[in-house]
Amino acid sequence: MKEKSIELLNKAIADELGAVHQYMYFHFRCDDLGYDLLSNLFKRTAIEEMMHVEKLAERVLFLKGEVEMKASQDVQKIHDVKKMLEMAAGMETGSVKDYNEWANICSKNADSASKKIFEALVDDEERHFDQYDKEMENLQKFGDNYLALQSIERSKSIAAGRPTE
Numbered sequence: 209m210k211e212k213s214i215e216l217l218n219k220a221i222a223d224e225l226g227a228v229h230q231y232m233y234f235h236f237r238c239d240d241l242g243y244d245l246l247s248n249l250f251k252r253t254a255i256e257e258m259m260h261v262e263k264l265a266e267r268v269l270f271l272k273g274e275v276e277m278k279a280s281q282d283v284q285k286i287h288d289v290k291k292m293l294e295m296a297a298g299m300e301t302g303s304v305k306d307y308n309e310w311a312n313i314c315s316k317n318a319d320s321a322s323k324k325i326f327e328a329l330v331d332d333e334e335r336h337f338d339q340y341d342k343e344m345e346n347l348q349k350f351g352d353n354y355l356a357l358q359s360i361e362r363s364k365s366i367a368a369g370r371p372t373e
Contacts (some may be wrong), residue, residue, distance in 0.1 A: 213322045214273035216310040220329070221264045222280035227299055233283045234292045243358045246289065246343065250296070253336055260329055267325055289355060293344045300337035304330055321355045337357070 231254035238247035264277045286292050311326035346354050 210271045210273070210317075210319065211353055212272050213319045214312050214319055215327075216313060217264050217271075217322060218273070218276040219248045219280075220307065220310065220326070221261055221268070221276060222278055224257045224260045224264065224302060225277065225279040226281040227303075228254045228261070229279055229283050229297065230281070231257065231296065233285070234296065237287060237292070238289070241355075243289065243355055245358050246292075249259065249339060249343065250292075253296075253339070253344045254334070260332065263325060267322055279355060290347055292343070294345065294357075297337055297340040297344065300340065303333040307333065312319050367368075 231250045235247050235250035235254060238244075238250060268275045284295060286295060307326040307330045311323045311330070312321040314320070314326060350357075
């Protein structure tokens with residue numbers, strides 16, 4: 209019973225670590241291009257994913273398991289913003305599917321605490337998906353002008369002597 213929960217929690221840790229690495233890469237790329245809104249979105253999401261790792265690891269330790277700290281995937285070096293957003297939305301969709309399934313498995317194994325963790329993660333991942341989906345809509349609606357406006361805003365802040373974070 210608890211062995212299956214530990215296995216699923218460690219799979220989630222691997223997925224979350226993969227997301228942290230990927231989103232931080234996207235953050236660095238967008239920051240370098242001056243796309244502050246997108247850069248900050250990726251950074252904030254990566255931080256939330258780190259907090260997910262912590263919550264999952266605490267549960268593994270409570271169940272007397274070993275926390276596995278291996279990312280599930282290597283960072284994809286994507287430079288195109290549209291492709292970044294598509295990948296991010298796809299990652300979140302995959303997590304929602306997995307976490308819903310894993311919550312049900314934990315429930316069947318009488319582990320309601322792990323089930324609740326997975327259900328809470330579903331809420332967060334759906335919110336992340338929604339944020340990336342809205343950004344894709346903005347990019348589709350406004351095209352490259354959407355990205356240019358973000359870059360111009362940064363230039364205006366720098367020229368005015370305001371910090372850009």
